[in-house]
Amino acid sequence: MTAFVDMLRCADGSYYVGSARGESLDGRLAEHQAGTRIGYTYHRRPVTLVYAEWFDRTTDAIAMERRIKCWSRAKKEVLIAEDWDRVQFLARRPSARARAPNPTTSS
Known part of the structure; x- marks a missing residue:
């Protein structure tokens, strides 16, 4: 069964990262928008889907969710922008990083 990781930008500018299996991404977003999921996004609506990635295994989606949740805001934003060099x-x-060339300043 497939699973996905999603990242939502909340009305206050913060990011919510979650994962789900066997659900519709559109349905999950609609639940967050409607406030049927009590939790982080409930008082931070409306939310906007900014990133989603599908996985064949639920365990892989959960592992990626946990990984992204620990990332800095800057790293989440370059993931959203799909700037793989910056990630x-x-x-x-x-x-x-101090010794390496910065990809945003390289030609």
Whole structure:
């Protein structure tokens, strides 16, 4: 059964990251918009879907959700922008980033 990770931008500018299996992405977004899911997004509506990724295995979707939840806001935003060079750059330790060329300033 397939599963997905989704990231929503809330009305207050924060991000919500979740995962689900066997559900419709549109249906899940509609539940968040309607407030039928009491939780983080309930008082932060409306929400906008900014990222989604599908997985063949539920465990992979859950692992990715947990990984993204720990990311900085900057790293979440480059994921949304699908800037894979910046995602990799921001994944490095700060000391390694200081020595590496920054992809946004490279030609």
